[in-house]
Amino acid sequence: MRTALTIAGSDSGGGAGIQADLKTFSAHHVFGMSVITAITAQNTVEVRSVQNIDLTIIRDQIAAVFEDIEVHAVKIGMLSTPEIVETVALNLERYQPSHIVLDPVMISKGGHHLLEENAVQKLISDLIPLATIITPNIPEAEVLASMEIHNEEDMYEASKIIHNKGASSVLLKGGHLEGDANDLYFDGKDFSWFKGKRIPTKNVHGTGCTLSSAIAANLANEQNVIDAIANAKEYITNAIKFSLNIGHGHGPANHFYNLTSTEHAKGSL
Numbered sequence: 616m617r618t619a620l621t622i623a624g625s626d627s628g629g630g631a632g633i634q635a636d637l638k639t640f641s642a643h644h645v646f647g648m649s650v651i652t653a654i655t656a657q658n659t660v661e662v663r664s665v666q667n668i669d670l671t672i673i674r675d676q677i678a679a680v681f682e683d684i685e686v687h688a689v690k691i692g693m694l695s696t697p698e699i700v701e702t703v704a705l706n707l708e709r710y711q712p713s714h715i716v717l718d719p720v721m722i723s724k725g726g727h728h729l730l731e732e733n734a735v736q737k738l739i740s741d742l743i744p745l746a747t748i749i750t751p752n753i754p755e756a757e758v759l760a761s762m763e764i765h766n767e768e769d770m771y772e773a774s775k776i777i778h779n780k781g782a783s784s785v786l787l788k789g790g791h792l793e794g795d796a797n798d799l800y801f802d803g804k805d806f807s808w809f810k811g812k813r814i815p816t817k818n819v820h821g822t823g824c825t826l827s828s829a830i831a832a833n834l835a836n837e838q839n840v841i842d843a844i845a846n847a848k849e850y851i852t853n854a855i856k857f858s859l860n861i862g863h864g865h866g867p868a869n870h871f872y873n874l875t876s877t878e879h880a881k882g883s884l
């Protein structure tokens with residue numbers, strides 16, 4: 616059995632964070648495990664409150680998993696504070712997993728800060744150098760590259776700057792720009808576009824979490840990085856196309872859109 620570990624925050628509404636990651640791993644037939652960094656009281660509309668988890672318990676969760684189970688890929692999401700970033704980085708250095716997909720989660724769709732602003736420098740110095748691939752959205756890339764991104768030309772520049780900070784590769788997601796949802800990949804040498812038609816829907820809660828987890832699951836399943844991204848892009852596009860009208864805000868992606876049950880596939884559960 617192939618395995619993947621998510622190190623991220625819990626979303627009580629089930630659409631993003633640990634919950635989205637584990638659903639994505641299951642949909643890829645990968646055995647999912649979790650290290651919870653923070654608990655958010657969240658739904659499709661808002662983040663109401665956040666409880667960060669003690670550093671010792673975060674460290675112990677990582678140790679408990681790695682000292683017993685072979686981990687084929689790691690996905691990192693919400694980290695909340697500089698201390699949590701440091702703890703996760705130190706412990707991943709210790710266990711040296713072969714693939715790390717870093718989703719530098721900063722702000723929720725509703726505008727809540729999920730990473731303290733003073734943790735950004737720690738994320739750059741301690742975690743980016745460990746990442747096989749980092750998957751910022753446009754606002755996150757603007758912070759990491761210290762520049763504004765208005766169009767696809769700017770995306771080239773920003774991914775070069777972020778790559779220079781030490782990530783093996785960068786997937787800059789274009790979901791927040793106007794027009795189609797095209798993501799740019801840069802491995803330090805070549806650029807590739809992973810293109811997607813924009814789907815007109817407000818149900819985009821957890822899309823970044825789902826994409827990064829799907830990449831991690833595909834890497835755990837021994838796909839090369841390009842195939843892992845291409846297949847994950849197809850997965851998130853369908854998961855958005857068949858997204859679920861759950862809740863009153865941004866509904867979640869549909870992880871099981873390919874089930875034969877037509878009711879399920881239509882997202883009308």
Ligand SMILES: Nc1ncnc2c1ncn2[C@@H]1O[C@H](COP(=O)(O)OP(=O)(O)O)[C@@H](O)[C@H]1O
Nearest residue numbers: 752788789790791796797812813814822823826
């Ligand atoms: N409306 C949409 N239609 C199609 N694809 C989308 C849409 N919104 C986002 N995506 C894609 O979903 C993935 C997650 O991107 P994005 O929403 O930008 O991330 P985040 O959740 O981190 O803000 C990317 O591949 C992006 O291109």
Ligand SMILES: Cc1ncc(COP(=O)(O)O)c(N)n1
Nearest residue numbers: 624631632820821822823824
């Ligand atoms: C616990 C948690 N982690 C991450 C996100 C970001 O969600 P998105 O994938 O929509 O950017 C979130 N809203 N909550």
